[in-house]
Amino acid sequence: xxxxxxxxxxxxxxxxxxxxxxxxxxxxxxxxxxxxxxxxxxxxxxxxxxxxxxxxxxxxxxxxxxxxxxxxxxxxxxxxxxxxxxxxxxxxxxxxxxxxxxxxxxxxxxxxxxxxxxxxxxxxxxxxxxxxxxxxxxxxxxxxxx
Amino acid sequence: xxxxxxxxxxxxxxxxxxxxxxxxxxxxxxxxxxxxxxxxxxxxxxxxxxxxxxxxxxxxxxxxxxxxxxxxxxxxxxxxxxxxxxxxxxxxxxxxxxxxxxxxxxxxxxxxxxxxxxxxxxxxxxxxxxxxxxxxxxxxxxxxxxxxxxxxxxxxxxxxxxxxxxxxxxxxxxxxxxxx
Numbered sequence: 001x002x003x004x005x006x007x008x009x010x011x012x013x014x015x016x017x018x019x020x021x022x023x024x025x026x027x028x029x030x031x032x033x034x035x036x037x038x039x040x041x042x043x044x045x046x047x048x049x050x051x052x053x054x055x056x057x058x059x060x061x062x063x064x065x066x067x068x069x070x071x072x073x074x075x076x077x078x079x080x081x082x083x084x085x086x087x088x089x090x091x092x093x094x095x096x097x098x099x100x101x102x103x104x105x106x107x108x109x110x111x112x113x114x115x116x117x118x119x120x121x122x123x124x125x126x127x128x129x130x131x132x133x134x135x136x137x138x139x140x141x142x143x144x145x146x
Numbered sequence: 147x148x149x150x151x152x153x154x155x156x157x158x159x160x161x162x163x164x165x166x167x168x169x170x171x172x173x174x175x176x177x178x179x180x181x182x183x184x185x186x187x188x189x190x191x192x193x194x195x196x197x198x199x200x201x202x203x204x205x206x207x208x209x210x211x212x213x214x215x216x217x218x219x220x221x222x223x224x225x226x227x228x229x230x231x232x233x234x235x236x237x238x239x240x241x242x243x244x245x246x247x248x249x250x251x252x253x254x255x256x257x258x259x260x261x262x263x264x265x266x267x268x269x270x271x272x273x274x275x276x277x278x279x280x281x282x283x284x285x286x287x288x289x290x291x292x293x294x295x296x297x298x299x300x301x302x303x304x305x306x307x308x309x310x311x312x313x314x315x316x317x318x319x320x321x322x323x324x325x326x
Contacts, residue, residue: 005308011256012265012280017168018175020185025163028192029156035193 047132148208151199159199163192166209169282170216176262176277177220177270187223191216206291210284214292217274224270264311272307279304 035041066073076082147165150158170191175184194215202211256264265273278289286304290297 004312007256008261008276008308008311009280011258011261012276015172015258015261015281017172019168020171020188024167024171024185024189025160028163028167028189029160031189031193032156032159032196035197 043132044136047136051133051136148202148204151196152202152204159196166212167192169209170212173213173216173274173277173282174220176265177274178223179266183223187216187219191219194219207288209282210288210292213278213282213284214294217292220270220274229270264314267314268307268310272303272310275300275303276307276311 076086079085147158147161151162167188171184171188174187174191175181178184178187191212195212198215202208265276268276275289275293278284278292279286284292286297286300289300293300
């Protein structure tokens with residue numbers, strides 16, 4: 001007796017491939033070229049450059065700081081219990097920064113309440129820059145998801 | 147060729163499109179049913195693939211990666227058209243638990259038109275596992291990566307898909323010529 005599953009498999013294996021209309025690959029390449037040359041792509045490229053530049057600057061500053069203080073850092077780290085103390089220091093530093101951030105926000109709120117509302121162009125410029133950064137980051141995530 | 151694409155060679159990508167266009171288009175055609183929709187989905191698949199090339203892991207085979215993009219694109223098209231592409235209770239057709247003879251219902255060879263019609267009559271989540279397994283020769287592990295589901299789910303869908311086809315054949319044919 002023939003096995004039914006085998007017959008189904010055989011029939012599907014024998015199905016021919018269909019082809020799209022002629023010039024399909026040219027249309028695909030044209031769509032890719034169009035996408036690459038669009039103003040949005042230029043904007044994304046610029047925003048990516050901005051993000052990459054900022055990241056490089058932060059990395060460079062951090063590396064410089066570590067490089068100039070590496071002896072002190074190494075001396076601190078080889079002491080017993082140094083990691084715990086470093087953690088405590090970092091926590092204290094974070095708490096202090098958080099306190100400062102709250103105070104800064106409070107100050108900004110007070111200033112905003114006292115000062116006139118910024119011009120619409122400033123709002124628009126800030127929104128534009130933020131949207132560009134968010135679009136770039138979300139585009140990268142989407143590319144990873146495919 | 148993939149290496150050359152990763153190096154930024156657009157001509158090489160054009161070659162990749164020509165190499166895979168029939169497979170991707172056929173897959174989309176059998177899932178979506180219409181030539182225009184299939185061609186649009188296939189084109190979108192290749193554009194997305196080009197965009198996502200930097201994230202492609204060279205250690206993995208290329209075809210399953212491309213089919214994963216095609217699967218996602220086709221599912222998006224089906225969702226946009228109002229088709230339900232999720233698995234829930236409503237998606238499971240009533241297949242009798244007691245179906246001892248269903249394996250015998252495909253006793254004779256299925257011709258091209260009939261198997262095409264049967265595949266088209268299945269929910270896309272089931273027809274695609276059959277196509278990926280048998281037409282594209284992907285194993286359950288590769289299909290799992292394409293669909294983004296566990297391997298066990300793929301095996302369950304394959305089982306269900308085959309059972310649905312047999313059930314449809316039994317329903318259409320009755321206990322006549324297809325039972326040996």
